[in-house]
Amino acid sequence: MEYLLIVISAVFVNNIVLSQFLGICSFLGVSKKVETAVGMTGAVMFVLVLSTLATYLLMKSVLEPLGLEYLRTISFILVIAALVQMVEIALKKVSPPLYQALGIYLPLITTNCAVLGVAILTIQKDFNLLQGVLFAFSHALGFGLAMISFSGMREHLEYAEIPARMKGVPISLILAGLLSMAFMGFAGIGA
Amino acid sequence: MTHSENFTKGFFKENAVFVLLLGMCPTLGVTTTAFNGLGMGLATTFVLVMSNIVVALVKDLVPDKVRIPTFVVIIASFVAIVEMGLQAYIPFLYEQLGLFIPLIVVNCIILGRAESFASKNSVLPSMIDGLSMGLGFAMALTMLGTVREILGSGSVFGLSFVPQGATTILIFVMPPGAFIALGYLIAGINALQARARKPKPVAAKAPEPLPAN
Numbered sequence: 438m439e440y441l442l443i444v445i446s447a448v449f450v451n452n453i454v455l456s457q458f459l460g461i462c463s464f465l466g467v468s469k470k471v472e473t474a475v476g477m478t479g480a481v482m483f484v485l486v487l488s489t490l491a492t493y494l495l496m497k498s499v500l501e502p503l504g505l506e507y508l509r510t511i512s513f514i515l516v517i518a519a520l521v522q523m524v525e526i527a528l529k530k531v532s533p534p535l536y537q538a539l540g541i542y543l544p545l546i547t548t549n550c551a552v553l554g555v556a557i558l559t560i561q562k563d564f565n566l567l568q569g570v571l572f573a574f575s576h577a578l579g580f581g582l583a584m585i586s587f588s589g590m591r592e593h594l595e596y597a598e599i600p601a602r603m604k605g606v607p608i609s610l611i612l613a614g615l616l617s618m619a620f621m622g623f624a625g626i627g628a
Numbered sequence: 629m630t631h632s633e634n635f636t637k638g639f640f641k642e643n644a645v646f647v648l649l650l651g652m653c654p655t656l657g658v659t660t661t662a663f664n665g666l667g668m669g670l671a672t673t674f675v676l677v678m679s680n681i682v683v684a685l686v687k688d689l690v691p692d693k694v695r696i697p698t699f700v701v702i703i704a705s706f707v708a709i710v711e712m713g714l715q716a717y718i719p720f721l722y723e724q725l726g727l728f729i730p731l732i733v734v735n736c737i738i739l740g741r742a743e744s745f746a747s748k749n750s751v752l753p754s755m756i757d758g759l760s761m762g763l764g765f766a767m768a769l770t771m772l773g774t775v776r777e778i779l780g781s782g783s784v785f786g787l788s789f790v791p792q793g794a795t796t797i798l799i800f801v802m803p804p805g806a807f808i809a810l811g812y813l814i815a816g817i818n819a820l821q822a823r824a825r826k827p828k829p830v831a832a833k834a835p836e837p838l839p840a841n
Contacts, residue, residue, distance in 0.1 A: 456803045458657035462736060465652065507712065510730040511704040518697060550653045550734045557730055602822070606649060607815035614807030621804065 440571055447575035450626055453551055454583040455617040460551030464584060465609060467542070474588035478581035480542040482574070484524060485552055488517045489573035492556040493566060513556050521547045551580060587616055631756055638760030645768035645810075646817045650737045654728045655769060656806040662785050665773025667721045668728065669766020671714065673759065675706045676738050680758035683746040699742045700733070707732045737761060775809050776800045 451457055454464045460481070467473045492513045500506055525543045528536040546552060555576050559569040590612055599608050644650045654672070659665040682702050690698045711729050714722040722729065732738070741761055746754040777783055780801030782790035790796065799805045 458653050458803070458806070459731075461652040461656060462650075465649070507708060510708050510711065510733055511701065514700055514704050514733050515697070518700060547734075550731045553734050554727055554731055557727060561727075602815045602819045603811075607811040607818070610807045610811030610814065614804040614811065617807055618799070618804040621802065 440568070443568060443572055444575040445626060447572060448579040448582060449620065449623040452579045452583055452620050453555070453576045454580055455620045459554040460549050460580055463545060463549050464587065468584055468588040468591055471585060471588045471592060474584045476538055477542045478584055480539040480546055481549065481551065481580055482577035483539070484521060484546050485555055485577045486570060486573050487524065488520050488552050489556050489559050489569055491516050491520055493559055493569050496560050509557070513553060517552055517556070518547045583616065587613060634753055634756045635760045638764030639767060643768060644737045644761055644765045646814055650740060651735045651765060653731065654735065655772065656810060658725050658728050659769055659773040659776055659806060660801045661777045662770055662773040664724050665769035666766060668725055669769040671710050671729065672732055672735060673762025673766055675703060675710055675732055676741060676762040677755060677758035678706045679703045679738055679742055680746040680754040681751055683742045684749060684751045684754035687747045695747065696743070699739060703738050703742070704733045737765060772810055772813060775813065776805055780805060
């Protein structure tokens with residue numbers, strides 16, 4: 438039950454993009470087509486879970502025992518950057534098709550605040566390892582849900598008649614606002 | 629580019645939020661009030677100026693291949709300083725901004741300026757560049773925060789101007805309002821720029837844009 442609540446809360450109630458404002462850059466940047474949105478979601482899911490696992494272990498087994506909590510931000514960002522590089526190299530070798538699909542999105546992810554944000558949130562919420570990984574995974578699911586539905590709507594937006602000044606970014610932001618309003622309907626479920 | 633041109637570009641021509649669309653997460657996340665927007669903007673300005681100075685100082689010592697990781701460590705160090713400083717001296721703001729303080733590290737403006745400006749220029753221009761982009765960012769955040777605070781809670785910088793118990797448009801202090809308010813602000817600025825461009829460049833200073841709703 439507790440685990441189910443983590444999932445529901447992360448995917449719907451506290452959606453990472455639409456109510457916590459993490460990962461907005463990629464949300465607005467690569468959501469012009471459904472195809473690229475799916476690719477980005479895959480890459481984020483992969484890196485988010487791996488980096489949460491790595492940073493959780495780093496925090497619990499190195500930083501906390503040594504009393505170095507103040508190095509959290511610096512060490513986390515380094516671990517994430519190194520991890521993204523390693524994943525990129527490993528994917529290139531092990532699975533070229535997957536690398537082809539995710540490759541261009543991977544370098545972008547280092548500066549995706551969703552990854553660092555979820556890593557820090559996991560520590561702040563005092564989860565155990567399993568809960569933390571589940572927390573990261575469901576946040577990635579929520580990212581995918583928001584990203585893919587948003588890109589679907591943006592594809593339709595291409596054919597709409599929009600006042601000249603609202604074209605491009607402004608109308609996309611308003612669309613995101615409406616989507617976020619729809620997600621507010623989930624507020625209160627499970628708390 | 630003269631120093632004054634270098635300084636003014638961050639406010640209008642290359643404003644990080646309105647024109648370059650960088651650093652959107654804190655822009656949308658913390659601007660529920662004008663004060664929070666200003667606080668976040670100034671914290672980011674501090675990190676930006678300091679990291680630009682240090683990057684400009686060490687740029688010749690750093691091998692090209694490890695350039696980006698080095699910059700990230702420099703930025704992260706200053707973010708840790710800001711984080712501890714705020715926690716110690718302005719705990720109220722620290723609570724309000726929360727997660728978005730450590731996330732200054734991944735604000736694309738900072739790494740972007742380090743990579744595209746400070747790593748190619750000397751210390752003084754880099755400092756001015758950081759100040760300009762940072763204050764431009766702070767200005768944008770304060771503007772968005774003011775709009776959201778006026779519409780959402782009927783106050784400016786915490787000073788209420790509506791009678792007690794009056795109904796305000798609450799949606800503007802909630803997440804959807806952030807997207808919508810920024811959307812209209814950018815549309816308004818696009819319109820102003822288009823107007824300024826037509827009859828020959830008039831005055832460089834654009835008037836305060838109004839929310840278009």
